[in-house]
Amino acid sequence: MVAFKRLVRFTAGTQTHYGDLVSAAGNEYTVRKLEGSPFTSLRATEEIVNVEKLECPIESTPIVVCIGLNYRHHAQEANVSILKHFLRNTFQFLLSLQPISFLYQHTLPSFTKPADALAGPFEAIDIHPDARELLDYEGEQNVVIGKDAKNVSEADALDYVLGYTAGNDVSAHNFQIPEASGGQFCYAKSLDKFAPIGHTIVAAQEIPDPQTLKLTTKVNGVVKQETSTADMIWGVRQIISHLSRGTTLRKGTVIMTGTPSGVGYFRKEFLQNGDVVEVEIEGVAVTRNRMNHA
Numbered sequence: 001m002v003a004f005k006r007l008v009r010f011t012a013g014t015q016t017h018y019g020d021l022v023s024a025a026g027n028e029y030t031v032r033k034l035e036g037s038p039f040t041s042l043r044a045t046e047e048i049v050n051v052e053k054l055e056c057p058i059e060s061t062p063i064v065v066c067i068g069l070n071y072r073h074h075a076q077e078a079n080v081s082i083l084k085h086f087l088r089n090t091f092q093f094l095l096s097l098q099p100i101s102f103l104y105q106h107t108l109p110s111f112t113k114p115a116d117a118l119a120g121p122f123e124a125i126d127i128h129p130d131a132r133e134l135l136d137y138e139g140e141q142n143v144v145i146g147k148d149a150k151n152v153s154e155a156d157a158l159d160y161v162l163g164y165t166a167g168n169d170v171s172a173h174n175f176q177i178p179e180a181s182g183g184q185f186c187y188a189k190s191l192d193k194f195a196p197i198g199h200t201i202v203a204a205q206e207i208p209d210p211q212t213l214k215l216t217t218k219v220n221g222v223v224k225q226e227t228s229t230a231d232m233i234w235g236v237r238q239i240i241s242h243l244s245r246g247t248t249l250r251k252g253t254v255i256m257t258g259t260p261s262g263v264g265y266f267r268k269e270f271l272q273n274g275d276v277v278e279v280e281i282e283g284v285a286v287t288r289n290r291m292n293h294a
Contacts, residue, residue: 003034003042007163007201009055016055018042021200027052038146038162038201039251056120057165057201058144062250064113064195065243066169068185070258071231108234108242111185113169113195118254121166121198121287126294127273131172131191135271135291138169138259139217139225139279141210142197143236145253149244157240160249163201164210166285168217168277169256170194173265197254202284210236214282215260219275225262232258 006021010031018038019031033047038058119125127135146162169189174180176188189195207213210229217225234242239257243249264270271277273293280286 002203002205003036003044004038005203005206007034007038007057007203008199009057009059010049010051010053011055012049012051016059019049019051020044022048029054054121054199056118056123056196057198058118058252058254061115061118061252061254063115064117064254064256065249066111066113066185066189066256067234067239067258068109068111070233070239071227071260072233073227073231073261076261108239110243111189113186113190113256116192117190117195119193119196119289121196121285122289123193123196124290124292125170125193125196126292127271128191128294131175132273132293133270134173134177134265136171136173136264137217137219137224137271137277137279138171138263139215139277140167140169140256140259141213141215141229141281142167143210143240143255143257144201145240145249145251145255146204147251149240149249150247152241152244152249154237154241157237157244158204158210160240160244161204161236162251163203164207164213164281164284165197165201166199166215166279166281166287167195167197167254167256168279168287168289169259170196170277171265173270195254195256196287196289198285198287200285207284213284216280216282217262218278218280219264219269219271221276221278224264224267224269225260227260229257231260234258 004020018034022030036042144162149160
């Protein structure tokens, strides 16, 4: 039996602990303390504590894997033809408008962020001067892998999920544009703290269908992205199955499943010093991070 419904991390004194979020009121959180680790074993205790600050909900990650162009409306916004690039059977696509996994298995675009990109839900993100020119938000649904996964079928894929959370694929697009990157996205998205997640990880058992969630991104309180995860081209099952093909997804891996339409790049609106980006998966988690010119 899973020891938590809403996993958080908090600091008490000099020690950092895992906990199960009981309730929240403003910036105050009531948490049941847990013992152990979500990637070995967790045990609920009888100790209830009140905390004012939540840390990143996992202590570390082996890697962050990101999926590109995974929302239909974002692909349209980017002027990328789903029919041209992702499908071989146009007729079947037009009939169903649903992912057909065997058609996508060799074309699902992905890239990675290093472990040091991980950040907490309310941390300030210091932006290097060279990354400020075209700095962008990309709100995303995130999946945290709970146990090592390799050659996983779509049918079994959700069995490897620890839980779901919100996150921001912070991007320095001046390093991402083709003239600078040659089509390689990693560097533009890999600076320290460019992958804030949280504030909770909701247990997989609490979300039987991850393709029914509402995602909203705000900048300084103004809505910039708003969608359902039903708009995803590849669902969580297909993503995990694809990424685990011949490759071990280690426990603790964070998968950013793609961003919807409304990113700053296509609005010609880029993040400035002091801007606050809030990403919310309704009923699941919220990140709220200030961009600081260090």
